[in-house]
Amino acid sequence: MRLLITGSSGQIGTNLALHCLANGHEVVGLDRRPNTWTDRFETILLDLAVAHPVQGWCLGAVTLPPCDVIVHLAAHAKVHALVERPLGALENHLMVTNALELARVTGTPIVLASSREVYGQQPRDGGPVPESAAVFGASPSPYAAAKLASEALAAAYRGCYGLPYLIFRFSNVYGRYDNDLRRLERVLWIFTRAIRRGEPLTVYGAEKLLDFTYVDDAVDGLWRGIERLVGGTLAGETFNLAYGAGNRLTTLATLIGTVLEQEPRIRIEPSRPGEVTYYVADITRARQRLGYEPRVNLREGVHRALAWAQHWAAAQPPAEQEDYR
Ligand SMILES: NC(=O)c1ccc[n+]([C@@H]2O[C@H](COP(=O)([O-])OP(=O)(O)OC[C@H]3O[C@@H](n4cnc5c(N)ncnc54)[C@H](O)[C@@H]3O)[C@@H](O)[C@H]2O)c1
Structure with a gap:
């Protein structure tokens, strides 16, 4: 098609x-x-x-x-x-x-x-x-x-x-094709970059529970x-x-830190206006009607995403590699 x-x-x-x-x-x-x-x-x-x-x-x-x-x-x-x-x-x-x-x-x-x-x-x-x-x-x-x-x-x-x-x-x-921080800042890569550089990262909302x-x-x-x-x-x-499970942003930071073998320095701030602080999806309908079954939990997904970014960065010209790690 x-x-x-x-x-x-x-x-x-x-x-x-x-x-x-x-x-x-x-x-x-x-x-x-x-x-x-x-x-x-x-x-x-x-x-x-x-x-x-x-x-x-x-x-x-x-x-x-x-x-x-x-x-x-x-x-x-x-x-x-x-x-x-x-x-x-x-x-x-x-x-x-x-x-x-x-x-x-x-x-x-x-x-x-x-x-x-x-x-x-x-x-x-x-x-x-x-x-x-x-x-x-x-x-x-x-x-x-x-x-x-x-x-x-x-x-x-x-x-x-x-x-x-x-x-x-x-x-x-x-995951893949998502680590261009010049264009769009997404939390996984903001955290990754801060942890790699030994800089503090900010979690807006310690209790925030989201479905990655x-x-x-x-x-x-x-x-x-x-x-x-x-x-x-x-x-x-x-x-x-969605995956159908909730994770805190602090958990995400810890998982990234584990992959990078660096302790994240986490600063907690209140959630920002307009942000949802709780969401876990019920995916029963997608399971039943589409045969959908998510396979990659957050731990595995963080591993895959960071491994991919490493690989992608290495293939870029030296001056641009830092943009994608
Ligand atoms: N990624 C997520 O976590 C997520 C979660 C919920 C919903 N969504 C929705 O899924 C869709 C895809 O998300 P994504 O993560 O790939 O986003 P993305 O920002 O990576 O991709 C969106 C694309 O839309 C293009 N675009 C923006 N304005 C445009 C315009 N005026 N004319 C033509 N193209 C335009 C952008 O250039 C960009 O390439 C979006 O509708 C988003 O709201 C994404």
């Missing part, structure tokens, strides 16, 4: 695209910036944060090849960045609207990336959070609110136009959904895609 992947230069997009190629499928990437990790598929450059006219497979100024499925991953993906610049949430919603319009006009099934952020702050004593948990009124941040609005819009497109879609709520995906998902598990779940959506056996559903 041929897949159109938006946000294909990002972490999940790059991993998904390479997974698809490895399994004999074709990928058309679309992003506002080139892919810095691989040149194994084409990236069409387009800013999706403006409303583009859609005519067949023409989206604004670009003509796309017809595809069997659209996987919409493009977004401003940092929660805190949109607390500081809430207009970015509107841009996220515009990106989804463009993708849904393309899907509607071409009659193509679509997958949307949502987030565990839509659950906001769920009660700690409530156990793992199922997809049925109440979400309206729970948004802790503009990022979360935009994800929720996107989910609502997808449902509206199904209601009005019969558009087949699936939504995946990701949770703290980490190794990227191969996330891609596996995504792919299982794509196959069923394109095959016509599943549509109009929302899935939690």
Whole structure:
């Protein structure tokens, strides 16, 4: 099959695209910036944060090849960045609207990336959070609110136009193609760099308990959904895609320290506005409907991620190696 992947230069997009190629499928990437990790598929450059006219497979100024499925991953993906610049949430919603319009006009099934952020702050004593948990009124941040609005819009497109879609709520995906701190600061790599340099690292919220998902598990779940959506056996559903266990940020720091054989120096600060401090996913639905079974726990995932980063850095020109460790 041929897949159109938006946000294909990002972490999940790059991993998904390479997974698809490895399994004999074709990928058309679309992003506002080139892919810095691989040149194994084409990236069409387009800013999706403006409303583009859609005519067949023409989206604004670009003509796309017809595809069997659209996987919409493009977004401003940092929660805190949109607390500081809430207009970015509107841009996220515009990106989804463009993708849904393309899907509607071409009659193509679509997958949307949502987030565990839509659950906001769920009660700690409530156990793992199922997809049925109440979400309206729970948004802790503009990022979360935009994800929720996107989910609502997808449902509206199904209601009005019969558009087949699936939504995946990701949770703290980490691993390969994610260690470029110049572009996007993610906690695993911020901690790794601080520990390697013997500098103190800051944990915002000592009690914060989050569900970290190794990227191969996330891609596996995504792919299982794509196959069923394109095959016509599943549509109009929302899935939690996570590991299904909670870990503290201090645990993450300790695991990284173990791999690097260096004691982390941890400074505790209160959580920042807009941050969720508890989330463990109930992944029963994904298990039952997709046959999804995450394989990589946090200890193993940290090992794999750091080993990969070491390998990647070593292959870069000497002046750039420090950027990726
Ligand atoms: N990685 C996670 O932990 C996580 C968790 C929950 C949800 N998600 C969601 O999954 C999706 C993919 O996440 P990711 O981790 O790969 O993020 P990422 O930032 O690595 O990739 C997102 C891509 O979208 C592109 N993009 C941003 N604005 C654009 C625009 N205006 N036009 C075209 N492209 C644009 C970026 O250039 C980037 O390559 C996002 O929708 C994100 O919100 C990710």
